[in-house]
Amino acid sequence: MLKGKVAVVTGAGRGLGRAYARAMAAEGAAVVVNDIDAGVADETVALIAGAGGSAVAETGVIGESETADALVARAVAEFGRLDVMCTNAGVLRDRTLRNTGDEDFDAVVRTHLRGTFTCGRAAVRRFREQGDGGRLILVGSPAGQRASFGQTAYSASKAGIVGLVRTWAVECERMGVTVNAVIPTALTRMVATIPGLGEIVEQVEQGAPVPEHMRRGGLGTAEDAAPAVVFLASDAAAGITGQCLAAGGDRVTLWSHPTEVATAVRDGGWTPETLASIFPSVFEPHLQDYTLAPPPGAETGGR
Numbered sequence: 001m002l003k004g005k006v007a008v009v010t011g012a013g014r015g016l017g018r019a020y021a022r023a024m025a026a027e028g029a030a031v032v033v034n035d036i037d038a039g040v041a042d043e044t045v046a047l048i049a050g051a052g053g054s055a056v057a058e059t060g061v062i063g064e065s066e067t068a069d070a071l072v073a074r075a076v077a078e079f080g081r082l083d084v085m086c087t088n089a090g091v092l093r094d095r096t097l098r099n100t101g102d103e104d105f106d107a108v109v110r111t112h113l114r115g116t117f118t119c120g121r122a123a124v125r126r127f128r129e130q131g132d133g134g135r136l137i138l139v140g141s142p143a144g145q146r147a148s149f150g151q152t153a154y155s156a157s158k159a160g161i162v163g164l165v166r167t168w169a170v171e172c173e174r175m176g177v178t179v180n181a182v183i184p185t186a187l188t189r190m191v192a193t194i195p196g197l198g199e200i201v202e203q204v205e206q207g208a209p210v211p212e213h214m215r216r217g218g219l220g221t222a223e224d225a226a227p228a229v230v231f232l233a234s235d236a237a238a239g240i241t242g243q244c245l246a247a248g249g250d251r252v253t254l255w256s257h258p259t260e261v262a263t264a265v266r267d268g269g270w271t272p273e274t275l276a277s278i279f280p281s282v283f284e285p286h287l288q289d290y291t292l293a294p295p296p297g298a299e300t301g302g303r
Helices: 015-026 038-050 065-079 102-130 152-175 198-205 212-217 222-233 272-282
Strands: 006-009 030-035 054-059 084-087 134-139 177-184 244-248 251-254
Touching: 006 015, 006 065, 015 030, 015 038, 015 054, 015 084, 015 222, 030 038, 030 065, 038 054, 054 065, 065 102, 084 102, 084 222, 102 134, 102 152, 102 177, 134 152, 134 222, 152 177, 177 222, 212 251, 222 244
Parallel strands: 006 030, 006 084, 030 054, 084 134, 134 177, 177 244
Antiparallel strands: 244 251
């Protein structure tokens, strides 16, 4: 599906990023593999090359404009162009609000949100120069859609990324550039801290199959999420933009965007008293659920 295309995948040394890079290479794309760790980036390149694919490694800290520009420049220098930018790189600092320090917050936001911004900007500049469209595939998370206890910085970053999807889809439409988010759910090291999942993650990493009830519920391997990325990068998805596609295990879902669910209008505006008088009948029946169901097999309760 991707023969002749050139892709950049950030944070592709391990986990989901490695799965995305390998899947796109298997479909014919040449891939620039980014990671902060040169060793694991080289491992991903070796895996792609060993399967007959084409890839190069470009190390660098995601979040810096210089890194984003270097990734695009490397794609052009090695393969002649850029068609796909997949912004996967991220870090975690799992702490509740009262325990989240400034450095924790800044580290997560800088990698996830600022990194998505800088890489997206660098890619769009190149797409515009080439003049024949392109694909931005931003990596979100269920934590950016609903509540995720103990993930203040991560949730804020992933929600912000979905905001970028909507805005960039509008801005880039005339250039033929599509902008979508993948919302992956996979048994990786990132979810191993969730009570009840650590042992399953370890077993799967050692080659055990994912339990069927987890797969049906949307949890599988990193490789299970990769087809969604390949699809969005392909010509088959040329008319799809501004969307959030979730993929995990045996399940694929499309997330909705926020919409107004109840409205009241009053001549002359509102006072606190008049708002209080109508709220129970007009708005309370439509109050929204903000929680996220726990992953299949996970224990419930706070972390």
